[in-house]
Amino acid sequence: MTQTFRHRALTALALAASILPITAQAQSKPAPISEAEVRAHIAQLASDAFEGRGPGSAGETKTLDYLAKTWASYGLVSGTNDAAHPWFQPVPLVERKPYAQAVHATARGKAVKLAEDGVALSGRNPADRATGEPLFVGYGIKPDGTLNADVKGRIVLMLSGEPKFEGAAKLPGLRDRQKMLAASGAAAVLITAPDGVPWSALRAQLANGSMRLASDDVSAPIAGVLRGDVSEAMLRAARLSAADAGAKAAVPGFVPVTLPVTLDLATSTAVRAFDSHNVIGKLPGTKPGSGAILLLGHWDHFGICRSEEAEDRICNGAVDNASGMAVLLTVAERLARGAQMDRDVYFMGTTAEERGLLGAYYFADHPVVPLGDIKVALNVDTVAIAPAGAPVALVGRGENGLDGIVDEVAKSMGRTVDSDTEANAFIRRQDGWALGAKGVKSIMAGGSFSDMKLLQAFLTTVYHQPDDELTDATPLGGAADDANLHVELTRHFADEAKYPAAPTGD
Ligand SMILES: [Zn+2]
Known part of the structure; x- marks a missing residue:
């Protein structure tokens, strides 16, 4: 445990204590996850110190360190199920950056x-x-x-x-x-x-x-x-x-x-092979063999994404996807504090989602438990979009029979449900796709994908730009709502009696 780690763990505890009255802490049901808790994690992950979380950069090291140590401070254990690589699953990547080209064309x-x-x-x-x-x-x-x-x-x-x-x-x-x-x-x-x-x-x-x-x-x-x-x-x-x-x-x-044009093409390219990592933690369940629930989100973003002369060179990715990771951290904290669940619950931050869901595809080929044991995968991506009270939409609605459960859990929490299938337009653009393509029941549930106007306003402006930064105006009401929704969804799916989950495929 490093000095900074101890400091962070204490900060997390102090934060929890400041939010909960002493009497409430002693009871089993903690207060709902607040905007402030979500904001505190985004502020870390999307800070310039994390350099935009580029795979293979110093920002990766910081990000992995923050995620694993924060999860560990809540009581999670390594979820790689690989003693040689605790917490971090190596994902071998090859990066190519072109830096010069020559193009000549001749005709006759x-x-x-x-x-x-x-x-x-x-x-x-x-x-x-x-x-x-x-x-x-x-x-x-x-x-x-x-x-x-x-x-x-x-x-x-x-x-x-x-x-x-x-x-x-x-x-x-x-x-x-x-x-x-x-x-x-x-x-x-x-x-x-x-x-x-x-x-x-x-x-x-x-x-x-x-x-x-x-x-x-x-x-x-x-x-x-x-x-x-x-x-x-x-x-x-x-x-x-x-x-x-x-x-x-x-x-x-x-x-x-x-x-009838003769081309002469030449390129100079920086080529680098390196290991990036998925970070995986676990809350062990009480019933080994009853399967697992997987919560995932991508930790990566575009890193230092502009040339030296640019005023702001860092793509911080506050909404995409520091917000999703912040939700996975707060959800883990609440679940770890509550009663132990039947099934193992895995929390994974994937790498290189922005480069084509690479970390998720690697995991799908090298899962830490057989894919057939993963009863449900819940992906969390780009959640700081909607204000509090947004209806719950589902990326994956109508695809795997989970709609009814999600709707019921959402309604039990006082939320309305967006039952159209508009959000499915994003089904291939998120990590859950890599798992869904292999037969894992995979969904992305939350408020961000219910209001297409708000979502498009983000996608057509700061999305993937250096301007995706945390500001006072970043809406976190919906993110906090979605964090609380994922606490309840996970409890439901991890409960063998409530969700018996017929065995799936492989
Ligand atoms: Zn993105």
């Missing part, structure tokens, strides 16, 4: 001007180069889902949208199609800029680098994104308009077209 021996600021490249290795006439492959696949061309050694240009072949079954998504092209030996895989994302935002994101699980590290030597005007200029060289190209590529039997 003459230089062609391509707007280089409309090309964003990243290499697989510290130095990569690819030359040749690009092959426009449309969506890259045939209606049966297999590649539509021999791409070995080629520079490939692919549409980033979802392929829409009439009557075709579920087709591989963009990342899978990029992987298929890379695995087939493409020298470079260029994609058109996805719709709906401003180029400046996309570029900032690409410059920030990519992270992948080491176990899923498939990419072509060069990967790139082309701004609309650049991809259109290249397609025009083959007498294709952008609209034409999309329509033609969606016709079964589409034949890829070589574009």
